[in-house]
Amino acid sequence: MPRPSQRDRILDAYTDLVVTSGPETVTLDAVAAAAGVSKGGLLYHFGSKEALLDGLLDRATELNAADLATARAAPEGVARYYLRTSVTDPAGDSAVFRALVALLKLAATEPRAAAATRRCFAVWREAMAEELGDPLTADIVAVVGDGMYLRAIVGDTSEGLTGDLEEVLRRARPR
Structure with a gap:
C-alpha cells in the first residue's frame, strides 16, 4: 500500500485531533506536529484553518x-x-x-x-x-x-x- 501523501497525513491528523481532543483545542501547530510536518508544510497544503476545515x-x-x-x-x-x-x-x-x-x-x-x-x-x-x-x-x-x-x-x-x-x-x- 502506498504511503499517504503529506496532504492526507495532515487531514488524518486534523480528523484525529478533532475526534480525540475536540475542535476547540485544535491549532495549526498541533495538526502540523501530529502529521509530522512543519507548519510551513501544512500551510502549503492548507493556507488557513478554514482551508483545513474545507479539506x-x-x-x-x-x-x-x-x-x-x-x-x-x-x-x-x-x-x-x-x-x-x-x-x-x-x-x-x-x-x-x-x-x-x-x-x-x-x-x-x-x-x-x-x-x-x-x-x-x-x-x-x-x-x-x-x-x-x-x-x-x-x-x-x-x-x-x-x-x-x-x-x-x-x-x-x-x-x-x-x-x-x-x-x-x-x-x-x-x-
Whole structure:
C-alpha cells in the first residue's frame, strides 16, 4: 500500500485531533506536529484553518459518497448495509466513521460542518427511500441506524437489532 501523501497525513491528523481532543483545542501547530510536518508544510497544503476545515468537509463528503456507492453495489441492499455498518464502522474505526464523527463534533459550532453532515445523512435517506419505496420508512430505518451508531460508539453492539436485521426492516416497512 502506498504511503499517504503529506496532504492526507495532515487531514488524518486534523480528523484525529478533532475526534480525540475536540475542535476547540485544535491549532495549526498541533495538526502540523501530529502529521509530522512543519507548519510551513501544512500551510502549503492548507493556507488557513478554514482551508483545513474545507479539506475535512470535502474528504468526509467523498468518503460518504464512496460508502454509499459500496452500499448500492452490495447484494444486501442499501438499508441493510446502513444498519449493519452502523455497528461495524464504529467498531472497526473506519475512515468514514472517523470523518463523520469529526463532522458531528464540529457541527456544534461550525455551521458548514452541520450542513455537510445533513447532506451526508440526506443522501443515505434518499437512497433508502428509492430502495424501500417510501421516504418515511427510509427515515425510520435511518433513525434506527443512527441510534445503533451512537450505541456502537460507546460499545453497545445492539445485539437485539443486529441479530435480525431482516426483521428490523420488515417491521419498519409500511403494510
